[in-house]
Amino acid sequence: MQFSKRLDLFGNEIFAALNNRRLELEAQGRKIYNMSVGTPDFTTPEHIKKALIEAASDDANWRYSLRDLPELLDAVCSYYRKRFQVEITPDMVMSVYGSQEGMGHLGMTLCDEGDTVLLPDPCYPVFAAGSLLGGAVPYYYPLTAEHDFLPYVEDIPEDVARKAKYMIVSLPSNPVGSIASPGLYEEIVAFAKKYDILIIHDNAYSDIIFDDAYGGSFLSTPGAREVGVEFFSLSKSFNVTGARISFLVGRPDVIAALRKLRSQIDFGMFLPIQKAAIAALNGPLESVKDQCQDYEKRRDALCDGLRSIGWELPNGKGTMFVWAKIPGGRTDSMEFCMELMEKAGVIVTPGASFGPHGEGYVRFALVLPPEKIQEVIKAIRVSGI
Numbered sequence: 052m053q054f055s056k057r058l059d060l061f062g063n064e065i066f067a068a069l070n071n072r073r074l075e076l077e078a079q080g081r082k083i084y085n086m087s088v089g090t091p092d093f094t095t096p097e098h099i100k101k102a103l104i105e106a107a108s109d110d111a112n113w114r115y116s117l118r119d120l121p122e123l124l125d126a127v128c129s130y131y132r133k134r135f136q137v138e139i140t141p142d143m144v145m146s147v148y149g150s151q152e153g154m155g156h157l158g159m160t161l162c163d164e165g166d167t168v169l170l171p172d173p174c175y176p177v178f179a180a181g182s183l184l185g186g187a188v189p190y191y192y193p194l195t196a197e198h199d200f201l202p203y204v205e206d207i208p209e210d211v212a213r214k215a216k217y218m219i220v221s222l223p224s225n226p227v228g229s230i231a232s233p234g235l236y237e238e239i240v241a242f243a244k245k246y247d248i249l250i251i252h253d254n255a256y257s258d259i260i261f262d263d264a265y266g267g268s269f270l271s272t273p274g275a276r277e278v279g280v281e282f283f284s285l286s287k288s289f290n291v292t293g294a295r296i297s298f299l300v301g302r303p304d305v306i307a308a309l310r311k312l313r314s315q316i317d318f319g320m321f322l323p324i325q326k327a328a329i330a331a332l333n334g335p336l337e338s339v340k341d342q343c344q345d346y347e348k349r350r351d352a353l354c355d356g357l358r359s360i361g362w363e364l365p366n367g368k369g370t371m372f373v374w375a376k377i378p379g380g381r382t383d384s385m386e387f388c389m390e391l392m393e394k395a396g397v398i399v400t401p402g403a404s405f406g407p408h409g410e411g412y413v414r415f416a417l418v419l420p421p422e423k424i425q426e427v428i429k430a431i432r433v434s435g436i
Contacts, residue, residue, distance in 0.1 A: 076396065081396055088416060098335075155180055165187075168182045172409070222252070224369070236275065240279075391434075
């Protein structure tokens, strides 16, 4: 069987390699602390589970949905108004099966063979995967410590900017943990207008942001709705990752284009999940705020602990991840991660799996409570790595 050359665009899945070795070590009786995958360990609010269960009890809800329910689109619009102070209309909203799936299909929707797209480096791997599936040629703009791991459009060459079809921006940023600085979105909007570039903003972590900072929406920036769309996710805020509830929000023409593609391969989000999403969007947000405080305690435990054993100041201003420079000047992140797992029983993700500028760093997921994180720090210290 000759498989598609499209598969050659992608390397081996790093999480699979780490997980295989984890299973081997656990079979040997080793104590393992898995901080590699961003799967929340908090519970889903009861009112969301109740809405799902009640909807699943109705036989009519087991048919094809074929569309987003009008009350779901209205709930997203209402949420954007109360949470972000952004006015949107139903034609600016569509559901996707998680931002990851949506990002992959959006690249196929927007790109033709040879188009140039601007991607952050480091970035979440699907940013590149979606672009490559669309036949695009990525230009990676670096996220560096010099610029606080934020996009710096002034360094993007003019000839590249003139060719670019879209630019992906991810803030709060997975994997590097940075958050938007004052005026940054205004700079990006001006850049997009100057070069006629669509901005695709990944806003999956607006509710996990620390030190009293505000997690907002790119679309609240003047002019952003004319040049951009935004992926908005319920996964991390409401702990519904397995339900894959996300939305693409923004320019109606982009929404309509992605909906056209999706209509050829999909019959719509399962109706009980739509009902659960409506309950989340219309329900109380106290648990979201409390959870953010819990994540901040985990961030503090990890960052303070790593500094206490000689690591440089990690970057953890937002998201459920901390981006840390490997100690000792090492630049072999995959080798370091395997050694850390073998010697300390701690699993993290190598920075190189997020792009060339991720080399020399590792990503910790804040999926353990503070007391367990203290055990992680002790395990690293005792290992001598």
